[in-house]
Amino acid sequence: MVNAFTSSIGHFNYWASVLLMTSGIYIVLSRGNLIKKIIGLNLFQVSVFMLFISMGKVTGGTAPILTGRHEIFSNPLPHVLILTAIVVGVATTAIGLALVVRIKYAYGTIEEDEILALDLAREQMDARAQ
Amino acid sequence: MIIRIQNLFPVVMLSGAFSLLSAALFVSMDAVDVAFTEAAVGAGIATVLYLSAISLTGAIEKPPSGSRAIPLLVMTGLAAMLLYGTADMPAYGDANAPAHIHLMPEYITGTRTQIGIPNIVSSILASYRGFDTLGETGVIFTAGAGVLLLLRRGRPRRELANQGGNE
Known part of the structure; x- marks a missing residue:
């Protein structure tokens, strides 16, 4: 029982990541607004960042900077990977938002169901024209 | 919220x-x-x-349309699978986790002896994993070019007329 309790405390970082990740997925799946979907994807992304950084933590360690006063460091490799991932994530967010703006210009709306209805209407018109 | x-x-x-x-x-x-x-x-x-x-x-x-049942089902299924997967992971802060004992001591001593700068993160970012950073720069350049291409062509006519002077 005690063993199960300590192991569950030791895994709370994974659980927080899972919670954030599933919230992000839920937003992406259940909301029709494209900007809201991108925000959901962002939430998903941050959950992955949390997962990596929390796996890099070493109890009693400090930030991985060689000052000469500390000998135990947290693992710097996840930090490097996530540094890259944050910047790339913002770049992809920018692309996504640019696509949303283009969709707004082309369709006049950014709600998924309205876009699908417009597409359907256009297909039916094309079929009738032939 | x-x-x-x-x-x-x-x-x-x-x-x-x-x-x-x-x-x-x-x-x-x-x-x-x-x-x-x-x-x-x-x-x-x-x-x-x-x-x-x-x-x-x-x-x-x-307001959201359609039922919430399917997203909620996907969400709980995913959460259950992920939580099942975490059972085998090392605990938070565990110094003997596999990620910390392989390759990491080399990076730390290497930063001290080969690179000679105090920040280990910078030394890995710019030296040991320099190609990753080069790839990242490529991604950012591509994204910037993509955003410019996407937004430049598609402005509605009246905005183009307004901003034609400064391009």
Whole structure:
């Protein structure tokens, strides 16, 4: 029982990541607004960042900077990977938002169901024209 | 809150605040470099991008249509699988986790003897994993070029006429 309790405390970082990740997925799946979907994807992304950084933590360690006063460091490799991932994530967010703006210009709306209805209407018109 | 609010402006503000909060969490997990990148890029630039996007597309979201059952089902299924997967993971802060005993001591001593700068994160970023960083730069360049191409062609006519002078 005690063993199960300590192991569950030791895994709370994974659980927080899972919670954030599933919230992000839920937003992406259940909301029709494209900007809201991108925000959901962002939430998903941050959950992955949390997962990596929390796996890099070493109890009693400090930030991985060689000052000469500390000998135990947290693992710097996840930090490097996530540094890259944050910047790339913002770049992809920018692309996504640019696509949303283009969709707004082309369709006049950014709600998924309205876009699908417009597409359907256009297909039916094309079929009738032939 | 981020999920439920339908006016997108507070949603964007909340996600900015969340980003700042996660930066504070990164500091507490010893990742100071990641924290200030997240604070500057995640809370700063991303929020500005969202705000400019909603100023172009409108800030009111339609109420969600369709049933919630399928997303909730997917969500709980995924959560159950992931939680099952975490059972075998090393505990938080465990110094003997496989990620810490392979390759990491080499990076730390190598930074001291071969690179000679105090910040291990910078030495890995720019030296040991320099090609990753080069690839990242390529991705950012591609993204910037893509955004420019996407937004330049598609402006409505009247805006083009307004801004024709400064391009």
